[in-house]
Amino acid sequence: MASTIRVRATSSGETTEVQALIQHPMDSGFIKDAKGETIPPHFIQQLTFEYDGKVVFAADWGGGVSKDPYVKFAFKGGKKGDDLKVSWVDSKGKTDTTTAKIL
Amino acid sequence: MTGKNNGFALPRRVILQGVASVALLGLGKIAFGAAPAFAANDKYPDEAFKQKSSDDAIKLLYGKTAEKSDKIKLDAPEIAENGAVVPIAVSSTLSDVTAIAFLVAENPNALVAAYKIPAGTMPSVANRIKMARTSNVIVVVEAGGKLYSTSKEVKVTVGGCGG
Incomplete structure (x- = not known):
């Protein structure tokens, strides 16, 4: 099953830099379609990154985050070959999770 | 922001950190009835x-x-x-x-x-x-x-x- 989440986590020894790209429409609920009808809101609300059983980064998102959202951050620690778990839940209750190896 | 704390305005970190967290939470509930508990760390801040x-x-x-x-x-x-x-x-x-x-x-x-x-x-x-x-x-x-x-x-x- 193809994941909606693409994540790249790179360790420099002291820190791990994380970039994530997620496939999601991120409909804000303010946009009209070609027929002039409002596209109902549908956006990721929470995104969490876990390393070694701890949350290292957590996002609360509104409909103002761009379609196919991108986020980048870095945390201290993180070893090459270790797992980084990424998961999201959206405004319709849908979720996805993936686990990436730190490079 | 001093005085007139109406429950909504209670700083979340104070609620999370304070030794008196239980007491503060209690106050918040009294003031706001069924208002969502802002202390929940991972609750989505809908409002x-x-x-x-x-x-x-x-x-x-x-x-x-x-x-x-x-x-x-x-x-x-x-x-x-x-x-x-x-x-x-x-x-x-x-x-x-x-x-x-x-x-x-x-x-x-x-x-x-x-x-x-x-x-x-x-x-x-x-x-x-x-x-x-x-x-x-x-x-x-x-x-x-x-x-x-x-x-x-x-x-x-x-x-x-x-x-």
């Missing part, structure tokens, strides 16, 4: 994301107002050709940063994203946001229990919120 004004959203999120700081570096374009995808990056030299939030004053709902920065995570975030029209982009950083902000105007040629 804050529905606010039209950035000040209201910040108050709901953090229970206090922000003071200007030059220790926040906001990287945003002068002009965004496409308001649907505006790359914004923030870093800060403030110590003990616990949260970073992005707001667009002129968007239908001002609050765009709120990030929690646990201990050990760098006070630096990059993301891409939508802008309905030319607006101030406001970044709020919570550090050492205090709230700081900076802002920059980004001119938008084509808006990203339809209409």
Whole structure:
């Protein structure tokens, strides 16, 4: 099953830099379609990154985050070959999770 | 922000950290009945994301107002050709940063994203946001229990919120 989440986590020894790209429409609920009808809101609300059983980064998102959202951050620690778990839940209750190896 | 704490305005961090957390929570419940418990760390701040004004959203999120700081570096374009995808990056030299939030004053709902920065995570975030029209982009950083902000105007040629 193809994941909606693409994540790249790179360790420099002291820190791990994380970039994530997620496939999601991120409909804000303010946009009209070609027929002039409002596209109902549908956006990721929470995104969490876990390393070694701890949350290292957590996002609360509104409909103002761009379609196919991108986020980048870095945390201290993180070893090459270790797992980084990424998961999201959206405004319709849908979720996805993936686990990436730190490079 | 002193006095007249009405439950909604109770700073979340105080609730989380305080030795008197139980007592504070109790007060909040008395004041607001079935109001959502803001102490829940991972609860989605629904109301804050529905606010039209950035000040209201910040108050709901953090229970206090922000003071200007030059220790926040906001990287945003002068002009965004496409308001649907505006790359914004923030870093800060403030110590003990616990949260970073992005707001667009002129968007239908001002609050765009709120990030929690646990201990050990760098006070630096990059993301891409939508802008309905030319607006101030406001970044709020919570550090050492205090709230700081900076802002920059980004001119938008084509808006990203339809209409």
